[in-house]
Amino acid sequence: MNYLWAFMILAxxxxxxxxxxxxxxxxxxxxxxxxxxxxxxxxxxVMSFWVGLMKVAEESGIIAGLSKKLRPFLRFLFPExxxxxxxxxxxATNMIANIFGLGWAATPAGLKAMEALQELNLEECKHAGATxxxxxxxxxxxxxxxxxxxxxxxxxxxxxxxxxxxxxxxxNPTAIVGPALAATICSTLxxxxxxxxxxxxxxx
Numbered sequence: 001m002n003y004l005w006a007f008m009i010l011a012x013x014x015x016x017x018x019x020x021x022x023x024x025x026x027x028x029x030x031x032x033x034x035x036x037x038x039x040x041x042x043x044x045x046v047m048s049f050w051v052g053l054m055k056v057a058e059e060s061g062i063i064a065g066l067s068k069k070l071r072p073f074l075r076f077l078f079p080e081x082x083x084x085x086x087x088x089x090x091x092a093t094n095m096i097a098n099i100f101g102l103g104w105a106a107t108p109a110g111l112k113a114m115e116a117l118q119e120l121n122l123e124e125c126k127h128a129g130a131t132x133x134x135x136x137x138x139x140x141x142x143x144x145x146x147x148x149x150x151x152x153x154x155x156x157x158x159x160x161x162x163x164x165x166x167x168x169x170x171x172n173p174t175a176i177v178g179p180a181l182a183a184t185i186c187s188t189l190x191x192x193x194x195x196x197x198x199x200x201x202x203x204x
Contacts, residue, residue, distance in 0.1 A: 039167055046163040047104050054097060054105040067092035077149065077195065078142050087116035091146060098150065101159035110150055117143050141202065145195045152191035155184045 016025040057063050070092045074081070081087050090113035097106035121140050139147075158180040165173035 039164075042167050043160075043163055046159060050100075050102050050159055051105050054100070054102050058093075063093060063096060066096050070095060077145055077192065080140075081117070081120065081142050085116065085120060087113055087120060087142075090116055094146075094150060098153040099156055101155045101157040103160065106150075110146075113146060114143060117146065141199060145199070148191045148195055149188070152187040153184060154188040155180055 013022070013025065016022045054063075067089060071083075071088070074088050074091060075083070078088070078091070090109050093109040094106045094113055097103070097109060117140060121143075156177075158176055161176050161180065162173045165176060
């Protein structure tokens with residue numbers, strides 16, 4: 001990727017130099033740098049607000065209550081993860097954050113979930129029989145399922161896109177909510193279907 005980006009930048013500079021538009025490229029680079037700083041400041045405010053709300057929900061017990069509601073869904077998707085294992089809590093927190101469009105809050109929980117799933121994998125590798133093919137450096141079915149579901153990510157409120165649209169002058173930034181909800185419902189259903197079919201094929 002580094003080579004690709006370097007090639008694209010150099011090609012753009014050479015093309016503009018050959019066509020006499022180098023000053024326009026310089027102005028565009030400066031304007032883009034200024035715009036990037038402004039966007040970062042805007043997104044920092046949005047991120048602080050929503051992550052703060054997530055923390056309040058966590059401290060007030062709302063996240064714990066929603067996690068309990070997700071237990072049947074988690075058992076359906078991750079039957080190999082013990083009911084009392086801490087990975088379930090991290091997976092639920094990650095899903096809830098993603099549903100509310102809080103990708104920044106979802107990332108730490110997702111990393112913790114993967115760490116917990118890896119610890120479970122290591123424990124199972126230690127107790128695996130000689131005929132079982134288990135390797136601690138290979139992702140388990142639960143890890144793969146979690147990654148696929150995390151990427152498909154059902155979202156009720158696409159906070160990032162709303163903030164971007166507002167930053168760039170959209171007359172109605174929240175108009176994306178309906179299409180985004182429909183798209184993420186389809187992607188999540190496709191992810192769940194894929195995981196279950198892949199798991200059945202793996203067992204057989």
